[in-house]
Amino acid sequence: MGRIDHINNPDAPAPNSVVPSTVVFVTDEAGRVLLIQRSDNGDWALPGGGHDLGERIAMTAVREAKEETGLDVEVTGIVGLYTDPGHLIEYGDGEVRQQFSIAFRARVTGGSIATSSESTRVAWIGVEELDRLPINPSMRLRIAHGLADRSEPYIG
Structure with a gap:
């Protein structure tokens, strides 16, 4: 088992950690969203991960x-703060995290698309394609907020 997302699941294991994490919402000139296919569960998601000691968020x-993704990005704003205690992430090593994620808006400044041990695919996905992909509801919410280009960040 790599990763299981529990969203409002009364049978989910109790959380035992909170790790600040980030994702980046990036679009290209055509309005397509940069997504990765995660290697741990096969879902499509915005690129991102956990905060390390000694770095700014x-x-x-x-x-x-x-x-x-292999791409260099520059943070340009905040899409939202996602801390739903009903979203738990269960890992194979026994860790069960309560969601704590900041979604940043960003733009590409360089690099070239490449996969990693955490991403089996990296792609620019058109809005019309999003409904056909396996994307967990919490990630869909972040993508929807990014696409809506809200004047204020989401806080929830």
Whole structure:
């Protein structure tokens, strides 16, 4: 088992950690969204990951985007803060995290698309294609908020 997302599942195991994490919402000139297919569960998601000691949280987003997509990005804003205690992430090692994710808006500044140990595919996905992909509801919410280009960040 790599990763299981439990969303409002009364049978989910109790959380035992909270790890600040980030994702980046990036679109290209055609309005397509940059997504990765995760190697741990096969779902499509915005690139991102956990915050490391000694780094600023925006740099977490930049580092994770580079690691998972091969692209260099620059953070330009905040889409939202996602801390739903009903969203738990269960890992094979026994860790069960309560969601704590900051979705940053970003733009590509360089690099070239490449996969990693965390991403089996990296692609620019058209809005019309999103409904056909396996994307968990919490990630769909972040994508929807990014596409809506809200004037204020989502806080929830």
